[in-house]
Amino acid sequence: MASVSPSSGASAADAPAAESGPAFSPLYQQIKALITRSLQSGEWKPGEAIPSEMDLAARFKVSQGTVRKAIDELATENLVVRRQGKGTFVATHAEQKIQYRFLRxxxxxxxxxxxxxxxxxxxxxxxxxxxxxxxxxxxxxxxxxxxxxxxxxxxxxxxxxxxxxxxxxxxxxxxxxxxxxxxxxxxxxxxxxxxxxxxxxxxxxxxxxxxxxxxxxxxxxxxxxxxxxxxxxxxxxxxxxxxxxxxxxxxxxxxxxxx
Amino acid sequence: MASVSPSSGASAADAPAAESGPAFSPLYQQIKALITRSLQSGEWKPGEAIPSEMDLAARFKVSQGTVRKAIDELATENLVVRRQGKGTFVATHAEQKIQYRFLRxxxxxxxxxxxxxxxxxxxxxxxxxxxxxxxxxxxxxxxxxxxxxxxxxxxxxxxxxxxxxxxxxxxxxxxxxxxxxxxxxxxxxxxxxxxxxxxxxxxxxxxxxxxxxxxxxxxxxxxxxxxxxxxxxxxxxxxxxxxxxxxxxxxxxxxxxxx
DNA sequence: GAGTGGTCTAGACCACACT
DNA sequence: GTGTGGTCTAGACCACTCC
CATH class of the missing domain: 3.40.1410.10 (Chorismate lyase-like)
Structure with missing residues (x-):
């Protein structure tokens, strides 16, 4: 992470003094946003695996646990799907068993x-x-x-x-x-x-x-x-x-x- | 936790050899079930605070992180409400700002x-x-x-x-x-x-x-x-x-x- | 066996609320 | 200040999948 001191503690401590608008988010939220951006940009395509938690942790210079929490939220939002032993995959409407995901x-x-x-x-x-x-x-x-x-x-x-x-x-x-x-x-x-x-x-x-x-x-x-x-x-x-x-x-x- | 070795690792390792039905759940799921039972039995009434994470961790002989994960799930299921700095409270339909919680x-x-x-x-x-x-x-x-x-x-x-x-x-x-x-x-x-x-x-x-x-x-x-x-x-x-x-x-x- | 996600622990510090 | 939940880290072991 660039904008934040990675070593211990929450990110808010690194805030500029006279902050008015942006408001701070926890490290894992920032990681989540970065991963979301990669999903959006197509760096990983639907159905493909994203890098492992360890890889992402190294890439973003945070601990694996922080990446995990970010991915946890993405998984509950159905943006990615975790499969134990295999990896984390970009969610897709194609190749899906359920025919109509939104049809109730x-x-x-x-x-x-x-x-x-x-x-x-x-x-x-x-x-x-x-x-x-x-x-x-x-x-x-x-x-x-x-x-x-x-x-x-x-x-x-x-x-x-x-x-x-x-x-x-x-x-x-x-x-x-x-x-x-x-x-x-x-x-x-x-x-x-x-x-x-x-x-x-x-x-x-x-x-x-x-x-x-x-x-x-x-x-x-x-x-x-x-x-x-x-x-x-x-x-x-x-x-x-x-x-x-x-x-x-x-x-x-x-x-x-x-x- | 009684039924499980608290020290490190998942609970499945402690399974009897010839297991047929029950299937095992992670420690935090067992903790969650115990907390749910206390909610159900009325040990803590709606609107009241439940014990702190530290207290529950001591009571169940697990780490605070495990209790946290259990409570996290109860919170997402709207059974309890967390309030930073104050505690975790039993969810209630009374004293609620939203008049009709289920009316869409x-x-x-x-x-x-x-x-x-x-x-x-x-x-x-x-x-x-x-x-x-x-x-x-x-x-x-x-x-x-x-x-x-x-x-x-x-x-x-x-x-x-x-x-x-x-x-x-x-x-x-x-x-x-x-x-x-x-x-x-x-x-x-x-x-x-x-x-x-x-x-x-x-x-x-x-x-x-x-x-x-x-x-x-x-x-x-x-x-x-x-x-x-x-x-x-x-x-x-x-x-x-x-x-x-x-x-x-x-x-x-x-x-x-x-x- | 190697690699992945899943669970558990222990300790640290931060943000918030009450006193 | 004290106590609460919230975040972050580091390391360990387990379960599953594939080779």
Whole structure:
């Protein structure tokens, strides 16, 4: 560590006298930030192993325990995955057993959704509407990609998604490219466009289906639907995806854990 | 620690040779379990401080660092709260700044719900219906308490809750007692009945309002509502409350964070 | 056996709160 | 000042994975 005396004690002691803004963070937080920056810059790619704790400790000139605490937090935030005896790996949405990491929909009977199928209805580039531009922090008039797709469980349509992406970061995303993709979209975004979703916020409401939606989901008009607006963020809390989903909750439910 | 050699190394080394079931846990997990048991037994009451890390280390004959790691996990699970310079305190729903710890409903404009009001519609004791008995793990025919109440934000009814509690644990819970209660119900449950909610699971759906519900929430019939079925657990993952809520999401939304 | 993460210990100093 | 939790270090051994 450059900005801090590595030998014993907390970092705050090394603060300039007349400090006003920055505020200090513990050494391990600074290490965490440095590791995060390397993740962000692509020094270690998703799925790859990062250097061992000993190596990182040597690199940053801190003890292994400090590196460990930094990595501990990154692991609880799902940015990296630890595997005893093997190493610490950059988390990835691709090559993942769980199909839909962010999808909380469960079938009534139990277990995870089975027999999932994806149907791309539309994929086009256009100028971002004002509301989309605002939440994605685009300038008005910037290009955006809109994807409409249907998710089917056991042959029945359950989710209608309307996905908005910043056009600049997703050049070359076409309906064909989507159609030939297996596995989660977030895996594609990662491997093809270098955009990794870190976390997301959802706003959930109950709405009545409009005529077009009802037909797509094979429901009567005005059927109650779960409206799930998801804003996904990548490194640095930068919003990179707006997803407006409508879920048929007749035989599925949205599962949440509170603690 | 009794069951384990405290001096250096993991506990697995101390396993009997022909072990079949139990499986071993690290020392700090065993300490965590012991502390949890003390919390459960009421040795330290909600709001009180638990012994210092040094004291606990001496009591369990382990190092302070091991106690620390145990408490760290209890803190992330919200069972205890650490306060630097003061001590570690048993978490409590009473004396809490946040009014509704488990309620994820937010007004559209922003911030937390303001001007909240609670209106008890009903509070009666009866035999638990089969479905309620099942999830609360009651024997069929066991007594239950049912509470129906309305939550109003800024004068407008937004949430209609139907709450089910095991009758045995909540003797003496009456409409009067509820009416005179300020603050969260979970605070009352804690101080009056010694039942502390630890975590909860929710199943969320979209439904159409029936006539009676629509009237109570001042909505047209068949208006779409968020149905939130919450099962709350106390120590030992014992279910102790079933709450069926109907939320009007016209000017509020259910907020969730994914990571 | 070598290398990795996982656990445990012991001791030091810092930041904060109360007295 | 005293006591609390918070951070940092250094060294030891354990468990798992791969060679």
């Amino acid at each position: 929909l469960m079938p009534d009977d139990e277990g995870a959704p089975r027999g999932t199928e994806r149907r791309i209805l539309e994929c086009r580039r256009l100028r971002a509407p004002a509301d989309v531009a605002r939440v994605l922090e685009l300038k008005s008039g910037d290009a955006a990609v809109q994807i409409r797709r249907l998710l089917l469980f056991a042959g029945k349509p359950v989710v209608l998604d309307d996905i908005w992406l910043p056009g600049a970061a997703f050049k070359g995303l076409t309906a064909e490219r989507l159609a030939e993709t297996r596995g989660p979209l977030y895996g594609l975004f990662e491997t093809e466009f270098g955009v990794r979703m870190i976390r997301a916020e959802e706003k959930i409401r109950a709405v009545a289906a409009d005529a077009a939606t009802a037909q797509l989901l094979e429901l009567p008009p005005h059927a109650p639907l779960l409206s799930v607006e998801r804003l996904s963020f990548t490194y640095g809390d930068k919003p990179v995806e707006l997803r407006r989903g409508l879920y048929n909750t007749e035989s599925h439910y949205y599962r949440n854990e509170l603690s | 409903l937010m007004p559209d404009d922003e911030g937390a719900p303001r001007g909240t009001e609670r209106r008890i519609l009903e509070c009666r004791r009866l035999r638990a219906p089969a479905d309620v008995a099942r999830v609360l793990e009651l024997k069929s025919g066991d007594a239950a308490v049912q509470i129906r109440r309305l939550l109003l934000f800024a004068g407008k009814p937004v949430v209609l809750d139907d709450i089910w509690l095991p009758g045995a644990a909540f003797k003496g819970l009456t409409a009067e007692r509820l009416a005179e209660t300020r603050g969260p119900l979970y605070g009352l449950f804690e101080t009056e009945f010694g039942v502390r909610m630890i975590r909860a699971e929710e199943k969320i759906r979209a439904v159409a309002a029936d006539a009676a519900t629509a009237q109570l929430l001042e909505l047209p019939p068949h208006a779409p509502l968020l149905s939130v079925e919450r099962l709350s657990f106390t120590y030992g993952d014992k279910p102790v409350e079933l709450r069926r809520g109907l939320y009007n999401t016209e000017s509020h939304y259910y907020r969730n964070e994914l990571s």
